Amino acid sequence: NAGVTQTPKFQVLKTGQSMTLQCAQDMNHEYMSWYRQDPGMGLRLIHYSVGAGITDQGEVPNGYNVSRSTTEDFPLRLLSAAPSQTSVYFCASSRSGLQPQHFGDGTRLSIL
């Protein structure tokens, strides 16, 4: 089925480790974004991309890197994991504009 695919679904890291959260979409959407969802807070934008080769920072970018080498893929890298990055991470895409049309099912990340 067409949509946004995120891997892994669950991950436990130790403080200081690095990892990459994968996101892929097969709808040829130009806009892709990464959000984190924490209890008691709304979804917050981490980074976004308006097309291959173009990325920009969102509301909470510190500690994360992104790149967009193809239209389909938009990985999120944690450089040196910290307990404050324990969260559920969602990748989203849209045909036009930053308002998400399709979300992946999330990656649940715990940093010990």
Next chain:
Amino acid sequence: EDQVTQSPEALRLQEGESSSLNCSYTVSGLRGLFWYRQDPGKGPEFLFTLYSAGEEKEKERLKATLTKKESFLHITAPKPEDSATYLCAVQAGETSGSRLTFGEGTQLTVNP
């Protein structure tokens, strides 16, 4: 700073008992207001976009309305499968590349 407040935080209804969820917002230059549904362990699912005061959108038992200060999601004769968390988000600014601000959501439970 853009703000979005959803109320109530949680709502329990009996099957068939109609009610409304509220999303109040403070933004400078509303571009669009969005409603999403989120099931446990899943990513949000897009429901509606509203662009101007007075606009209404309907989908099955759901109807979304918009005023200059708030939006309502009316649920008519709900069924247990309508149980989910409903998220509201606003987009302000002049372009479709403007960021969204999400509310914390209303957790709806519909008992049979």
